[in-house]
Amino acid sequence: MTTANPLLGEVALPPVNVAGFEAGGVMVLDFNALCSLEGVLAKKIDEIGTAVLESPSMMRTVMRVALEQHHPTVDEIEAGRVIQAVGLDVAAELILKAFTLSFPEAAPGGTADPRTTAAPAGTGGAASKSGSKSAKPPKRSGGKPRASSRK
Known part of the structure; x- marks a missing residue:
């Protein structure tokens, strides 16, 4: 059986009697795949998620x-053969799992929120306001005191 890495959003497809999938397969709905789905x-x-279970042609495309x-x-045609070989219910579960892995922050119990977990740029401890001078005075080279200037 082909191994899939769920940390990469991959879902293992069981071995089926379809040419090229005798040892199983790997499904993944990564960013590029999601873009392809929207285009095709x-x-x-968000409209595809539930509709895929109601439309055989949409399920085959996904x-x-x-x-x-x-x-x-x-x-x-091969995708349709794979769906028929694994069964409609199993295919629906695998597709649902692939969608869930592509949106881990939306999964039940998920806590990732890229809008709140990412630190805004320039907010580290050493950052200062944009355009302001450094908070530290510049160091003089040589370490010798300067002579006072005449006024």
């Missing part, structure tokens, strides 16, 4: 796109 289906990702990264020669 002419829908936003399966094809999810398989493309690790199986670049897969086409719609």
Whole structure:
């Protein structure tokens, strides 16, 4: 069976009696795959999520796109054969898992929020206001006292 890395959003497809998938496969819905889905289906990702379970053609397209990264020669017909071989319910579960792994912050119990967890630029301890002078006075070279200037 082919191994998948869930930390990379990959989902293992079980071995099926379809050419090229006898040892299983790997599905992934990464950023590029999600962009492809929006383009091919002419829908936003949040519209695809539940509709994929109601439309066989949409499910087949999502399966094809999810398989493309690790199986670049897969086409719609092969994706349909894979769905039929694993069964509609299992295919739906695998697709749902792939969607869930592509949005870990939205998963049940997920805590990641890129808008609040990322530190804004320039907010480290040594940062100063933009355009302001450094808080430390410049050091003189040589360490010798300067002569006073005449007024």
